[in-house]
Amino acid sequence: MTFRLYDTATREVRDFVPLEEGKVGLYVCGLTVQSEPHVGHVRSGVNFDVLQRWLRHLGYDVTFIRNVTDIDDKILTKSADQGLAWYELAYRMKRELDRAYDALNVAPPTYEPAATGHVPEMIELIQLLIDGGHAYAAADGSGDVYFDVRSWPQYGELTHQRIDDMEAAEDADPRGKRDPRDFALWKGRKDSEPETASWPSPWGRGRPGWHIECSAMAGKYLGSAFDIHGGGVDLRFPHHENEQAQSRAAGQRFASYWMHNAWITTAGEKMSKSLGNSLTIPAVLQKYRGIELRYYLLAAHYRSHVEFSFDALDEAAAGFRRIESFLDRAGDVAAGELPEAFVAAMNDDLGTPAAIAVVYDTVRQGNAALGNRDDATPYAAQVRAMLGVLGLDPADPVWAGAADDQRLTDAVDALVAGLLEQRAQARAAKDFATADAIRDRIKAAGVEVEDTPDGPKWSLA
RNA sequence: GGUGGGUUGGCCGAGAGGCGAGGCAACGGACUGCAAAUCCGUGUACACGGGUUCAAAUCCCGUACCCACCUCCA
Numbered sequence: 001m002t003f004r005l006y007d008t009a010t011r012e013v014r015d016f017v018p019l020e021e022g023k024v025g026l027y028v029c030g031l032t033v034q035s036e037p038h039v040g041h042v043r044s045g046v047n048f049d050v051l052q053r054w055l056r057h058l059g060y061d062v063t064f065i066r067n068v069t070d071i072d073d074k075i076l077t078k079s080a081d082q083g084l085a086w087y088e089l090a091y092r093m094k095r096e097l098d099r100a101y102d103a104l105n106v107a108p109p110t111y112e113p114a115a116t117g118h119v120p121e122m123i124e125l126i127q128l129l130i131d132g133g134h135a136y137a138a139a140d141g142s143g144d145v146y147f148d149v150r151s152w153p154q155y156g157e158l159t160h161q162r163i164d165d166m167e168a169a170e171d172a173d174p175r176g177k178r179d180p181r182d183f184a185l186w187k188g189r190k191d192s193e194p195e196t197a198s199w200p201s202p203w204g205r206g207r208p209g210w211h212i213e214c215s216a217m218a219g220k221y222l223g224s225a226f227d228i229h230g231g232g233v234d235l236r237f238p239h240h241e242n243e244q245a246q247s248r249a250a251g252q253r254f255a256s257y258w259m260h261n262a263w264i265t266t267a268g269e270k271m272s273k274s275l276g277n278s279l280t281i282p283a284v285l286q287k288y289r290g291i292e293l294r295y296y297l298l299a300a301h302y303r304s305h306v307e308f309s310f311d312a313l314d315e316a317a318a319g320f321r322r323i324e325s326f327l328d329r330a331g332d333v334a335a336g337e338l339p340e341a342f343v344a345a346m347n348d349d350l351g352t353p354a355a356i357a358v359v360y361d362t363v364r365q366g367n368a369a370l371g372n373r374d375d376a377t378p379y380a381a382q383v384r385a386m387l388g389v390l391g392l393d394p395a396d397p398v399w400a401g402a403a404d405d406q407r408l409t410d411a412v413d414a415l416v417a418g419l420l421e422q423r424a425q426a427r428a429a430k431d432f433a434t435a436d437a438i439r440d441r442i443k444a445a446g447v448e449v450e451d452t453p454d455g456p457k458w459s460l461a
Numbered sequence: 462g463g464u465g466g467g468u469u470g471g472c473c474g475a476g477a478g479g480c481g482a483g484g485c486a487a488c489g490g491a492c493u494g495c496a497a498a499u500c501c502g503u504g505u506a507c508a509c510g511g512g513u514u515c516a517a518a519u520c521c522c523g524u525a526c527c528c529a530c531c532u533c534c535a
Contacts, residue, residue, distance in 0.1 A: 008465095032535095037535095045535085073533065074534085156464095161463065165462070165464080166531055231535070233465085234529075235530095236465085262529090262535095296473095299473080299484075300473085300474065304475090311473085315472075315473055315485040318485060326499090353476090358483090359483090360483055367500065370499075430494075432495070436496085449497080450496085450498055451496080451497075452498075
């Protein structure tokens with residue numbers, strides 16, 4: 001059974017064939033670190049994390065590069081508004097993003113290059129494009145350098161558009177462009193911009209355009225041809241189209257497959273546009289555990305649009321707790337083999353919803369075994385294996401809370417044990433009124449008691 | 462104007478010609494002193510109108526509504 005994935009460029013699900021057997025080069029456009037990460041941002045991180053994990057499971061040696069854009073117009077304006085140095089804001093948000101990824105068990109990529117660390121590589125690439133007749137320095141003395149869209153007949157091939165059909169940006173400032181669709185490879189420094197946000201170049205001081213960084217970094221770390229390039233749908237055009245045009249015009253083959261994850265909206269709006277604060281990762285994590293949010297994100301296919309709501313997140317969390325409680329009841333079991341149906345689902349363009357359905361089927365069988373006092377170990381082993389691949393294994397130490405959690409648990413356990421002892425005595429004497437009163441009292445404190453064949457168990461409500 | 466996507470049961474969310482994914486909720490049953498948990502069972506869902514087919518939520522044509530990209534955006 002081969003791994004198949006949807007390729008945006010060909011618009012079809014096709015067999016994944018790596019350039020080099022056993023190896024995968026993966027490049028994903030990371031974030032522009034200009035504001036606190038929200039649920040939408042993190043979806044991309046989670047989706048490509050699952051891709052990475054699945055490829056590794058399949059035995060591939062994966063080189064995963066995910067960049068960080070740490071210089072751009074927004075960072076410049078926002079930092080100025082907030083009275084911060086641009087690099088200070090970018091660095092703060094970068095750390096915030098790392099925390100969000102950690103909280104959601106998004107494993108780090110092989111390397112995470114930052115745009116500002118690769119200016120020489122970008123200059124080199126731009127020079128190559130100029131020499132090849134695909135780019136030119138603006139004639140207006142602005143210091144800008146543009147990619148010449150008309151010089152690249154295949155321009156538009158990734159998103160299947162023709163240059164003449166495209167609307168020129170309304171705010172398109174001609175600034176010496178030969179065609180309104182030409183885009184900046186290098187932006188000459190403006191007097192309003194801080195000196196620190198510019199680098200020397202053959203065209204004067206300035207800073208890189210957005211698209212060129214990915215071409216330069218992908219080329220540097222993955223070579224002139226690599227397997228998969230990913231990002232959010234919004235990046236298809238212009239970003240990815242431009243990246244591909246630049247890289248190919250510079251003589252590279254670039255990506256074999258293009259993957260794009262869909263949006264998360266709230267109230268029908270893109271998160272980047274809407275209100276915001278309540279949907280930042282730190283805010284959501286005050287009410288939900290990271291593992292629950294990750295599960296919610298994976299319960300929908302990565303190419304499906306998700307309308308975010310806390311009600312839906314509640315439901316997802318309730319479902320996930322059932323999986324956890326099965327694992328809990330089944331006891332300490334090592335991860336085993338993956339069920340075939342699960343593998344088939346994942347191989348089919350990362351079908352996490354179908355894969356999760358297999359998890360539930362297995363949980364149900366396991367619970368039934370437990371109910372019959374049969375051996376549930378094989379089921380629990382499969383469930384743990386599946387959750388492991390999805391990065392959702394509750395037993396994984398990454399989900400462990402603060403260090404004093406265990407001490408707190410022990411303290412509550414001792415306290416509750418005394419009350420349960422009294423309740424047991426009341427029940428033995430068939431004094432159910434007293435027994436229930438004790439249970440109610442415990443519940444009022446936020447602790448629920450369940451009677452199981454192995455005696456009463458408590459958990460946080 | 463160009464390009465791409467969507468509309469599935471009370472809710473979330475898969476599927477993509479032929480036994481009703483899965484979850485949440487609800488209801489009934491088993492278990493329980495009662496609960497909880499768990500298991501078993503219960504649903505004539507596929508925006509609308511045509512068409513193709515032995516068979517359509519799935520294909521074709523048309524209509525409506527929604528969204529994204531074409532400017533920074535995961």
